[in-house]
Amino acid sequence: MSASDDAVKPRLLLPIALALVVLKGGSLPWITVRTFSGNERVYNLADLRGGMAVIMTIALVVLVGATVGVFKRLTGMTIMSLGVAALGWMAAISGILLSLLWSLIPSINVAGLDLAKATLSQGSGVVVTVVASLSLAFMVVRQVEPFKTYAPSTHLPVLPLAVLVPLLAVIACMHSEWLSLGTDGSGVQAQVAGDSLYGSGLVVLAIWLAIGLWIGALMVNRSLMISIASGLTVVVSIIVGMYAVFLWAGGRLLDWLVPAKLEKWTAVSIEPQLYVVLVSVAVTFFVSVAGLFSRMQNVKITLGLRTPGAVRFYYSDALGSVILVVLAVSFVLRVI
């Protein structure tokens, strides 16, 4: 194997780090149920009977993939990617299915809980698992023809990076509380999360699709990809923006109009996440609109060219190392 072959091959550290992030995501909350008594219950895959066996099976596939990857890089990465894609899709399907069901038919029972008296949200584990598994999948896909010819190696388009940061903030905040309603006497408290609003299940689905398309636009460097992602993101940001504005205005209105003597909700508080959503959605909207113009689509950042003889610096190794350090720190903190 020549030195040039080694330079062309994808590096193995980042795929392994991403696979470990997906496995870590399996132990983070996938579903959050907030009852009107102010309690919050979280569920993940490990809470299910047989769930740990599923995680161990995926871990075994990742281990096999990493071992094969030492000898046959792309084959190993593909095995790892297929394994974690299974876990990623499990997270996505479970969360989306339940959110969709609840946002359309709120009167269902899940795990003995009457969801008419509670709100249901996806947990942070879904975001972590899906984003990491999609990133690994795109890393594999960009190595095969004809994607190879469309994948940038030394230049990255700026727009996907500029949209993904606020869009990930939006999806993370969609699963957290936007508004809290409470009563002084009985201690009853309702926490209204972004994804517990009517019809929000479909919106969450569209946001996930937009995130995936932007990750795709980062890998497939063509204006068509950016245009499709921009179009969907503009629509999604308008809808989420309207949700946030209406809830903010409604909360304010309720706070002003409902006097404290009424026995129903006496305390209305707008949570900071709602403001994060408003700002993020505004940024997402303006950047996505810019993405519809070809002049903005061609703005790129250069990662730097490798010169022969110089010490090689791999961005993927740097990112992989950072992810591994974060995982190690979270593990140590959990043990302590």
Add this chain to the structure above:
Amino acid sequence: MITGLLTYIAILGLTGVWILGWMGLSVVVGSFFNLPLKTVTLVGATLGPLGFIVTITIGVLESKHAGEIAALPVGGPGDAGNELEDPFS
């Protein structure tokens, strides 16, 4: 024990059906655009519904690219005046 085993089979089975389903759809669309089978299989299996959209996008880009190549004249601008006579005509 039995519940755990059944849940394990159900979860993996459902995910397997999901992955195979999207893989199949991507293969159908990929074959329409004459994309390599290995690529569309991988894209559909790992990216699911997103892979389906990506396959369509790449298919459109590839057909556009193929169309541009087909539209090019056989002789380039530098060949003007250098046409050879066909010895078989």
